[in-house]
Amino acid sequence: xxxxxxxxxxxxxxxxxxxxxxxxxxxxxxxxxxxxxxxxxxxxxxxxxxxxxxxxxxxxxxxxxxxxxxxxxxxxxxxxxxxxxxxxxxxxxxxxxxxxxxxxxxxxxxxxxxxxxxxxxxxxxxxxxxxxxxxxxxxxxxxxxxxxxxxxxxxxxxxxxxxxxxxxxxxxxxxxxxxxxxxxxxxxxxxxxxxxxxxxxxxxxxxxxxxxxxxxxxxxxxxxxxxxxxxxxxxxxxxxxxxxxxxxxxxxxxxxxxxxxxxxxxxxxxxxxxxxxxxxxxxxxxxxxxxxxxxxxxxxxxxxxxxxxxxxxxxxxxxxxxxxxxxxxxxxxxxxxxxxxxxxxxxxx
Amino acid sequence: xxxxxxxxxxxxxxxxxxxxxxxxxxxxxxxxxxxxxxxxxxxxxxxxxxxxxxxxxxxxxxxxxxxxxxxxxxxxxxxxxxxxxxxxxxxxxxxxxxxxxxxxxxxxxxxxxxxxxxxxxxxxxxxxxxxxxx
Numbered sequence: 001x002x003x004x005x006x007x008x009x010x011x012x013x014x015x016x017x018x019x020x021x022x023x024x025x026x027x028x029x030x031x032x033x034x035x036x037x038x039x040x041x042x043x044x045x046x047x048x049x050x051x052x053x054x055x056x057x058x059x060x061x062x063x064x065x066x067x068x069x070x071x072x073x074x075x076x077x078x079x080x081x082x083x084x085x086x087x088x089x090x091x092x093x094x095x096x097x098x099x100x101x102x103x104x105x106x107x108x109x110x111x112x113x114x115x116x117x118x119x120x121x122x123x124x125x126x127x128x129x130x131x132x133x134x135x136x137x138x139x140x141x142x143x144x145x146x147x148x149x150x151x152x153x154x155x156x157x158x159x160x161x162x163x164x165x166x167x168x169x170x171x172x173x174x175x176x177x178x179x180x181x182x183x184x185x186x187x188x189x190x191x192x193x194x195x196x197x198x199x200x201x202x203x204x205x206x207x208x209x210x211x212x213x214x215x216x217x218x219x220x221x222x223x224x225x226x227x228x229x230x231x232x233x234x235x236x237x238x239x240x241x242x243x244x245x246x247x248x249x250x251x252x253x254x255x256x257x258x259x260x261x262x263x264x265x266x267x268x269x270x271x272x273x274x275x276x277x278x279x280x281x282x283x284x285x286x287x288x289x290x291x292x293x294x295x296x297x298x299x300x301x302x303x304x305x306x307x308x309x310x311x312x313x314x315x316x317x318x319x320x321x322x323x324x325x326x327x328x329x330x331x332x333x334x335x336x337x338x339x340x341x342x343x344x345x346x347x348x349x
Numbered sequence: 350x351x352x353x354x355x356x357x358x359x360x361x362x363x364x365x366x367x368x369x370x371x372x373x374x375x376x377x378x379x380x381x382x383x384x385x386x387x388x389x390x391x392x393x394x395x396x397x398x399x400x401x402x403x404x405x406x407x408x409x410x411x412x413x414x415x416x417x418x419x420x421x422x423x424x425x426x427x428x429x430x431x432x433x434x435x436x437x438x439x440x441x442x443x444x445x446x447x448x449x450x451x452x453x454x455x456x457x458x459x460x461x462x463x464x465x466x467x468x469x470x471x472x473x474x475x476x477x478x479x480x481x482x483x
Contacts, residue, residue: 032399032467039460039467041480130442130463196480207479216456218483224433224451229478239482245445274482 026208028193029056035063036071036174038198042181045208050189058184059195063177069096070173072119072166073128082159083119083166089158097157099282103172106286107149109307113298114290115149115260117161119168124263127256128168132247134254140263147260175285178202178236182281199244199288201237202281212330217313218243219337220271227272227321227339228313229332236281240288241272241315259293268295272315276327279309287312296322300344315339391455393434394469395427407431407470423464434459434468456481 029052030042042059044052071077078096092100103116120143126132135143151162161167169176174197181195185204193204194213203213212231219225220243230237242255242265259266273292275284287310291299296316303312303324311327321339323331328343390408394401397420405414407429415437416427425446426437433453436446439461446461456478458469471477 032396034399034462034465037462039458039462041469132443194479199483201480201482203480213479214456214477216454216478216481218481220483223449223483224453224457226454226478226481230482237482241483244483245443246448247443272483 029053031056033060033063035067036177036197037170038174040198041194041196043194044185044190045192046190047192047205047208048189050185050191052188052190052193055184055188055190055193058188059181062180062184063197066173066177066180069093070099070169070176072168072170079167079169082161085161087161087163087165089155089160091157092159094157097154097159099169099172099176100152100159100167101154102176102282103167103169103286104149104152104154106172106283106290110287110290110294110302112149112260113293114171114286115147116167116169116171117147117149117152117165118258118260119166120146120164121258121260121263122168122256125254125256125258127245127258128170132254134249135263144263147263171289172282172285174198174200175236175238175281175283178281178285182236199239199241200281200285203232203235203237206233217272217274217315219334220315225337226334227315227337228323228334228341230274230276230313230327231330231332232276235276235278236284237274237276238281238284238288239272239274240292242266242292243271257289257292261293266293268293269317270295270299270314271317272313273299274313275310276312276330277308277310283308284310303344304346304348306346314344390472391432392471393429394471396467396469398465405429407434418464418466420461420464420466423461425461425464425466427459427468434470436461436468439464454478 028043028045030044033040042056044055046052069078072079078092082090106114124135124139124143146164153160178197178200181202185193191205192208195202201215206212212233215230215232215237216226217228219227220241242257245256246253255265257266270292273288275288277284311324314322319339321341322344324344325346333341390406393405393407395403410431414429418425423441425439428435428437433451435451436459439446441461441463446459449459452470455470455472458467460467
């Protein structure tokens with residue numbers, strides 16, 4: 001009889017252990033959304049008593065609200081009304097004014113490498129439409145005259161654009177949305193979650209099994225492969241690359257990241273820029289574009305100033321992957337990728 | 350002085366049977382809870398408008414398969430093999446889905462925004478990739 005109860009106890013222990021395992025792999029709340037001109041995926045886990053279903057419902061509502069608020073292509077959005085005001089001071093939602101003010105801060109920090117007034121030039125290239133084309137240089141020269149973030153002013157909830165200007169928050173809207181996702185997860189007590197908003201990723205806590213989230217950096221020269229994998233917890237990560245959206249005309253390829261200085265696709269020698277930060281998705285979004293435009297040397301100099309809390313992975317057209325010192329300890333190189341990997345020290349050698 | 354072992358504590362054939370039963374039960378439970386049939390096998394999850402319409406276990410494909418997907422007014426021609434997936438053609442205007450090329454690793458996806466179609470590769474393996482930047 002004693003043997004029987006011993007066996008029963010052991011079997012019960014095994015069932016308990018197996019039960020724990022099943023809890024860790026429980027299906028998350030979440031799903032796929034098409035919004036902000038991209039596809040988004042969410043996976044929220046109920047690991048510490050948080051309400052993942054409610055968090056996901058609130059996320060979908062928030063994304064819909066932000067799209068309505070920030071879209072340049074929706075005629076009823078606040079941005080469309082501002083762009084159509086002909087340069088007159090316009091009272092906008094306080095949240096919109098704050099986002100524009102943040103955008104101007106990032107424009108100033110990057111000396112205009114990120115500029116929300118690039119909108120008319122992007123339109124001329126057709127990247128916001130279904131008809132992409134190479135504009136005439138004369139048209140670009142004319143449009144570039146209105147590209148200057150310094151002529152946009154924000155005073156409380158009143159925003160004023162310069163003559164002929166229009167703005168596009170597409171360069172930071174998804175990053176801002178990821179910040180809002182973080183706030184929703186916090187409010188609902190979610191401690192394990194992954195949100196991918198196009199090229200913008202936010203991971204909260206660790207995976208349900210306690211390991212870090214594995215976030216791959218796509219290989220720009222072969223989108224079927226990775227250039228490396230980042231192991232992240234509680235981080236935002238955003239990648240900008242010329243391979244993401246492009247078209248070919250007369251045998252030449254034109255990508256969608258426009259240099260505000262030239263009005264043409266940036267040719268900086270970089271093919272991909274990934275920005276990682278624990279703090280701010282909006283900043284990651286803006287800086288991924290800005291550093292792509294800057295090129296290797298300026299990007300590294302900017303990172304070394306330490307003015308903003310971020311790490312980065314740069315991929316160059318000549319086959320190097322440059323990983324900043326803080327990111328290197330979380331970065332796994334891809335064997336057989338053909339890239340040469342280098343760590344960028346915080347201080348210049 | 351060596352301790353004298355009690356006769357009652359000596360292993361008996363019945364003890365071995367109990368141990369064997371517990372080990373078999375643990376193994377069965379382990380397979381049931383952890384050894385999911387999809388673990389480690391490459392799967393393509395095809396979605397339209399955010400809803401999963403088909404999951405294809407690529408590991409079980411013995412020859413190339415094709416899917417013609419009509420969604421949101423566009424027609425897409427998807428090709429699947431045991432190791433990779435690609436969008437052969439699409440009537441969408443920007444061709445981003447076709448430009449994506451062949452995908453072969455868990456976490457990678459092909460997205461056609463105009464058609465609202467996505468194809469994501471998964472393997473149910475915790476050591477795979479959870480998200481892809483780019």
